[in-house]
Amino acid sequence: MSHLVDTAYYGGHNHSPGVEYESVSSLGSPPSSELEKPLERPGWFARLVDTWLYEFLAILFSIACMGGVAVILIIYDGEPQPSFAYGVTLNALISLLGTVSKSSLIFVIGECMGQLKWVWFYTAEKSRHQRLEHMQYFDSASRGPLGSLLIILRHRGVSFVSLGALIIIVALLFDPFMQQIIKYPLREIDTVNGTNAAAQRAYALLPETLQDSVPTIIYTGMWGSDFEVEPTCPSGNCTWPSFESVGMCSRCEDITTQVKFDNCNGTMDTTETGTPQPIWCDIVLPQGNYIGDTYRAVTNLNINSVQWSLDFPAHMVWVPDYQISAGSNETYAGIQNPLVVVAYAQLGLVHDTNETDTPAFDPAAALRITNVTQCAMSLCTRTYDIAVSDGIPTINVSAPTFGKVFDNPRNTGYSCWRPGNDSSPVDITQLTNTSYADPNEFAFCPTGSGDYRLFEYFEGEIRSYNRTSGSAGRWINNEEKFNQGALGNTNLRPRVPLVERIGAAGLEFVMDNVAASFTKAGLVASTATVAGTVRTAEVYVHVEWWWLILPAALVVLGTVFWLLTMAINRHQRLRLWKSSVLALLFHGLDSVPQYEEQDRFATASKMDQTAQSLPVKLDISDQRKGFMLHRA
Known part of the structure; x- marks a missing residue:
């Protein structure tokens, strides 16, 4: 009978580790009384199994x-x-x-x-x-x-x-x-940093380089509404670093309290058959004039046996100053030497003039200045912060930085412009036949045909006709209106639609739009761009x-x-x-309980039922010199 050798046994018998026993007999089958010969097994096997x-x-x-x-x-x-x-x-x-x-x-x-x-x-x-x-x-x-x-x-x-x-x-x-x-969520990442995401940038605003003519740009600003230049963003999500760009800006102020009537001159024919003589009154501003002459509001006064009559400019727009040279030191609305200054005035009746005062009638006492707004427009630079999110661009611009006008060092007689108040030299180079610029400093010089000539497009008036009966004693506005051309300047066309637009929307709104229209035209014409960062959706861990x-x-x-x-x-x-499993075979129950039924242990359920009431203990067997499960 073979003997099991267990090298992991910490007590008991000392057999050689990793050894099995094989029967030896000259006839091929071992006699029962002969000792068995051990069969050698590799040492690593015992180290794996027995440890x-x-x-x-x-x-x-x-x-x-x-x-x-x-x-x-x-x-x-x-x-x-x-x-x-x-x-x-x-x-x-x-x-x-x-x-x-x-x-x-x-x-x-x-x-x-x-x-x-x-x-x-x-x-x-x-x-x-x-x-x-x-x-x-x-x-x-x-x-x-x-x-x-x-x-x-x-x-x-x-x-x-x-x-x-x-x-x-x-x-x-x-x-x-x-x-x-x-998890695999989505996130936005920077994938491209180059020209795929581009925002327009202008280093100069030169009239001769614009794709549209100056009149088209001005009229678009007066009646248009879309003046943004959207950036190029292939993914619909992009960002750009802050950058500066040249454009046009305006600034306005209310000068109503600083304006007055003055120098009302003229004679009035009081006969029924007399020819009415106009009485001229000047509207005096704090500074500026109208194309070389002080602007005068024209009032016409007639008298006969039936009624007095008066017509005057109820709404008027004019240019007090424009294209101020480098040698000047004029400041309008906080802008020094602007390109153009535009004024808008609204006049009305005082409504308390008695007809008994007619022989000594003073138009300045009959009329009142309802409102006067003055706007200055000039070149400027602004800082742009642009981003595109889900295909919707967001464009934030800073407050404008106005600059100064200086003489062109390469073409005497023409002026240049640069932002800020820096007086350091600039490297002006000739871009076209009439234009010079230093893009690094945002300095440029429009000359010759590059004149903006903004003053030609901001003049016009709407006159109001008023009358009173001889017994009423007060002036009454009958709302009868007729239009007149550009303030007595026969070389300029009437601008009645412009005056109506300014009267309805306000001079500040119109001037801001015109400035924005110029800025857009400059950006569209510019070949300079700012590279942005394209953000795309990426699956990440x-x-x-x-x-x-x-x-x-x-x-x-x-x-x-x-x-x-x-x-x-x-x-x-x-x-x-x-x-x-071999441990159960070699060290199983020492003796199986005897029962009368021969098939007592024939099924697993019967063996399980018997095991529930059979107490055993693992212990050393005296007969076998080894371990065995002993019944109680």
């Missing part, structure tokens, strides 16, 4: 796989979704490592529970016996979650093996938790680390369970049989 080396390698492999998962997650967290060879995904790689880690862990836990089975039947209390059915509970628990649940219920969770059973049950959540670790807590905790808890099992087994000085 915890297998389990050590398995738990080390499980920890290494879990560490590999952590390293991969750290590497790819926040990175774009990777693409591996052969279509392997990051989720598949994490799932593979997680499955291998769990499988190695479950193997170790199963082996530990198999060894704890023998510890359960071999306790320090020599007189204590356990029911044989626990052998089945331990075996089922090492095989899966259901058996683990049963042993927890049987032991009420107080035995050490219940910890291993709990690990096997909770390991059911291992794979789902691993699948939840990685987002790691939700808290999902990794359970898998990592199971690996740690399994390692602790293995270490404690080794310590318990060493304390009990038991051999390492673990979950070996």
Whole structure:
């Protein structure tokens, strides 16, 4: 009969490790009384089977796989979704490592529970016996979650093996938790930094380089509304650094309290047949004039036996000053030496003139100045902050920086412009036959045909006809109106629609729009652009680390369970049989109970029923000099 050699036995007999016994006989079959000859096996086999080396390698492999998962997650967290060879995904790689880690862990836990089975039947209390059915509970628990649940219920969770059973049950959540670790949200990233995202920028605003004529630009500003130049953004989401650009700006002020009537001269014919003589009254501004002459509001006064009559400019627009030279020091609305100054005045009746005062009638006393607004327009630079989000551009501009006019150092007789008050030299170079510029300083010089000639487009008036009866004693506005040309200047066409537009919308609104129209024309004509950053949607890896807590905790808890099992087994000085089936065959029950029924153990259910009432204990057998399950 063969003898089992167990090299992990800490007490008992000293056989050679890693040795089996083979019968020797000259006839080929060993006699019963002859000793058996040992068969040599490799030493590494004994070291693997009879020690915890297998389990050590398995738990080390499980920890290494879990560490590999952590390293991969750290590497790819926040990175774009990777693409591996052969279509392997990051989720598949994490799932593979997680499955291998769990499988190695479950193997170790199963082996530990198999060894704890023998510890359960071999306790320090020599007189204590356990029911044989626990052998089945331990075996089922090492095989899966259901058996683990049963042993927890049987032991009420107080035995050490219940910890291993709990690990096997909770390991059911291992794979789902691993699948939840990685998410793939979208984010916007900078993908291109070049000319694909471009915003127009103007270093100069020269009339001769504009695509549209100056009249077209002005009229578009007077009646138009869209003056933005949208940037180019291929993705619909772009950003640009702040940049400066040249344009046209205006600034207005209310000067009503600073304006008055003056120099009302003329004679009035009081006869019925007399020819009415106009009485001229000047509207005096704080500064400026009308094309070389002080602007005068023309009033016509007639008298006869029936009624007095008066007509006057109820709404008028004119240019007090324009194209101020470098040698001047004029300032309008806070702008020094602007390109053009435009004024708008509105006159009305005082409504308290008595007809008894007619012979000494004073138009200045009959009329009142309702409102006078003055706007200055000039070149300027502004800082642009542009962004495009979901295809919708957002353009924010800073307050304008007005500049100064200086003489062209390369073409005497013409003026140049630059932003700010810097007086340092500029490197003016000739761009066209009539224009010079230094783009680095936003300095440029329009000359000759490049004159803006803004003063030609802001003149006009609407006159109002008023009358009173001889007995009424007050002036009455009958709302009868007729239009007149450009303030007595026969060389200019009437501007009645312009005056109506300004009267309805306001001079400040119209001037801002005209300035914006010039700015747009300059941007469209410019070949300079500012490169922006294109932002595109990208799928990236987002790691939700808290999902990794359970898998990592199971690996740690399994390692602790293995270490404690080794310590318990060493304390009990038991051999390492673990979950070996052969251990049950060689160290089974010492004697099977005898029953009258011959098929008492023919079925598993009958064996299980018998085991429930059969107390046994693992102990050393005196007959065999080894371990055996002994009945009570």
